[in-house]
Amino acid sequence: xxxxxxxxxxxxxxxxxxxxxxxxxxxxxxxxYDELFKQDRVKxxxxxxxxAAVHAADGYARACQKPGVVLVTSGPGxxxxxxxxxxxxxxxxxxxxxxxxxxxxxxxxxxxxxVDSIGITRPCVKHNFLVKDVHDLAATIKKAFYxxxxxRPGPVVVDIPKDITMARCEYVYxxxxxxxxxxxxxxGHSGQIRxxxxxxxxxxxxxxxxxxxxxxxxxxxxxxxxxxxxxxxCTNTLMGLGGFPASDPQYMGMLGMHGxxxxxxxxxxxxxxxxxGARFDDRVIGNPKHFFxxxxxxxxxxxxxxxxxxxxKVDVPIVGDVxxxxxxxxxxxxxxxQKPDAPALKSWWTQIELWRARDCLKYDRTSxxxxxxxxxxxxxxxxxxxxxxxxxxxxxxxxxAQFYRFDKPxxxxxxxxxxxxxxxxxxxMGALLAHPDTPVACVTGEASIQMCIQELSxxxxxxxxxxxxxxxxxxxxxxxxxxxxFHGNRYAESYMDALPDFVKLAESYGHVGIRIEKxxxxxxxxxxxxxxxxxxxFMDFITDQTENVFPMVPGGKGLSEMILV
Amino acid sequence: xxxxISLLLENESGALSRVAGLFSARGYNIESLTVAxxxxxxxxxxxxxxxGSDDVIEQITKQLNKLVDVVKVVDLSxxxxxxxELMLVKVRASGKDREEMxxxxxxxxxxxxxxxxxxxxxxxxxxxxKLDAFLDALEEGAVLEAVRTGASGIGRGDxxxxx
Numbered sequence: 171x172x173x174x175x176x177x178x179x180x181x182x183x184x185x186x187x188x189x190x191x192x193x194x195x196x197x198x199x200x201x202x203y204d205e206l207f208k209q210d211r212v213k214x215x216x217x218x219x220x221x222a223a224v225h226a227a228d229g230y231a232r233a234c235q236k237p238g239v240v241l242v243t244s245g246p247g248x249x250x251x252x253x254x255x256x257x258x259x260x261x262x263x264x265x266x267x268x269x270x271x272x273x274x275x276x277x278x279x280x281x282x283x284x285v286d287s288i289g290i291t292r293p294c295v296k297h298n299f300l301v302k303d304v305h306d307l308a309a310t311i312k313k314a315f316y317x318x319x320x321x322r323p324g325p326v327v328v329d330i331p332k333d334i335t336m337a338r339c340e341y342v343y344x345x346x347x348x349x350x351x352x353x354x355x356x357x358g359h360s361g362q363i364r365x366x367x368x369x370x371x372x373x374x375x376x377x378x379x380x381x382x383x384x385x386x387x388x389x390x391x392x393x394x395x396x397x398x399x400x401x402x403x404c405t406n407t408l409m410g411l412g413g414f415p416a417s418d419p420q421y422m423g424m425l426g427m428h429g430x431x432x433x434x435x436x437x438x439x440x441x442x443x444x445x446x447g448a449r450f451d452d453r454v455i456g457n458p459k460h461f462f463x464x465x466x467x468x469x470x471x472x473x474x475x476x477x478x479x480x481x482x483k484v485d486v487p488i489v490g491d492v493x494x495x496x497x498x499x500x501x502x503x504x505x506x507x508q509k510p511d512a513p514a515l516k517s518w519w520t521q522i523e524l525w526r527a528r529d530c531l532k533y534d535r536t537s538x539x540x541x542x543x544x545x546x547x548x549x550x551x552x553x554x555x556x557x558x559x560x561x562x563x564x565x566x567x568x569x570x571a572q573f574y575r576f577d578k579p580x581x582x583x584x585x586x587x588x589x590x591x592x593x594x595x596x597x598x599m600g601a602l603l604a605h606p607d608t609p610v611a612c613v614t615g616e617a618s619i620q621m622c623i624q625e626l627s628x629x630x631x632x633x634x635x636x637x638x639x640x641x642x643x644x645x646x647x648x649x650x651x652x653x654x655x656f657h658g659n660r661y662a663e664s665y666m667d668a669l670p671d672f673v674k675l676a677e678s679y680g681h682v683g684i685r686i687e688k689x690x691x692x693x694x695x696x697x698x699x700x701x702x703x704x705x706x707x708f709m710d711f712i713t714d715q716t717e718n719v720f721p722m723v724p725g726g727k728g729l730s731e732m733i734l735v
Numbered sequence: 736x737x738x739x740i741s742l743l744l745e746n747e748s749g750a751l752s753r754v755a756g757l758f759s760a761r762g763y764n765i766e767s768l769t770v771a772x773x774x775x776x777x778x779x780x781x782x783x784x785x786x787g788s789d790d791v792i793e794q795i796t797k798q799l800n801k802l803v804d805v806v807k808v809v810d811l812s813x814x815x816x817x818x819x820e821l822m823l824v825k826v827r828a829s830g831k832d833r834e835e836m837x838x839x840x841x842x843x844x845x846x847x848x849x850x851x852x853x854x855x856x857x858x859x860x861x862x863x864x865k866l867d868a869f870l871d872a873l874e875e876g877a878v879l880e881a882v883r884t885g886a887s888g889i890g891r892g893d894x895x896x897x898x
Binding site: 479 | 744745748749752753756760790793794797798800801803804805806898
């Protein structure tokens, strides 16, 4: 039987096993919405702004590994989605974004709500397609899911002109895809793995540095096993938090611009570095020239060959799926007779303990004004360290990363690469849909939250009991911190004037709002919020305006040149 | 260092802009870029002349390989190869210069493919250096118009780039 392009689109999503479709209707996608209306296999989540549709689908994908799926209309629908797409691209999140397009005959005529969605999204997608014939539609959607979820994952855009959604053809959803131009490598080269193990087992001052690839590659268990069997120190990047358990004694804390003293010092002074699913970005190793002042051998495992030797030249590259490569490493260690150099390791740990004793994350616990760090510590205590925590971007993000000790992967959702303010609330929405029985906290600030505040309405409609912890210091805190450190205390446009009353704002959307001004009230408020299982609770914490994030590696400086508290 | 990179890519609209966009987005140099369909009409063959340090060239080939539309990438400069470029050049050819221009074309093994009473249009093929040399050899003001294709390249001997 022949189906319309709109029917085919919806059938493809259902046959692909898509549970939730995040979107916003408009002229070019009305036929698709009509078909969504007639079925109940794919549930549609109506957001209040297309950017949030992409963020929510992205949050869903981060929380549960399945691809996030979005439907938006042409023109402004597509352009509003771009920030979300770029955010997912920078963090390698598998997503399929369907954008409506004006009819094929109108393309290029500057039609109403026409924009070159393929051209605009090209630099921030893994791939994109314009469907020009209804006969290609199902195969294209299948390809989109295949490309998005394999190799190094990423967002794929499928642009569907309106006339294609009306045209008819037979529907067959392909069971498999093969593309001659796209064959991601999975298995690591065994010779390279052996070379890497030789280096690791002879190391005197080894360090393991694990990034978001461990989370995306579902390799946390394999990483943990390897780290424990070697007895080496391990640090996680901002994107890798939870990839190695924070409560493990071998865990060094996060590294990088706001990483711990011990993690950064060990990175700088190690003699053999094993990088796993990480990309040596500027917020992680600081100035590469400074990084190379110390002599060390580097092993780098990554599924994307272009991540290897991009910013930092490595000695042993291993292209492959991190889960597969790490498991193979553990297997070879178990089978071999050589063990790590115990005396050297002992003196290395002695050095590390001296760095740890610096207690770089200390803050004033006796303060009468709320310290933001304490809010995160209490959140960790109240939730038993087992909540999904989303964040926006800025100081609160760094404090959440430093003070919430993540023991499991996919518990920490944030925009690490693009640094997109406004993701926190939609990420929490996506996470709740992925894990309805897990508590979800959104750690945010009064500046970030206002970038997607309209989603409080979506949360009401779908009864999403997000717990929002707003660290309200009446400043764009990270901007203020840089202005204090590097711009002579000139706080140009970083003061958030004319803030809303967040309690009343939450209430106006039908949620619960609580304002917290004293340290003693932090814990009771968080307890109350999580006790209200079915309600969204907006906690507005009035925090110390002058608090800064430490340690800090200033831009352009080396990892060991931290500003400490 | 100058490199000449050959690629096979899906002959689809947008494939060219993915390659061109990659170079501009990542700040890589393009000296020239030529592209046309191959004997297999589903594939296009592209030749890019670029320059950069070894690290940059390594990144360029990796990033090109990462594009979903790109089927194969070869850095021809890694081995023996042949490169040719075509130039069409319209030159002043009147009075006493007319015979001299004909001789110049012959010396460089060019062919005169269009003639007016005041000008010749010369077709010239060779390496970029040869085409440069021809232009340099002409008197100042002799060139009315010139159009060059950019280099196309192919490996020498048994080196074959195909799917």
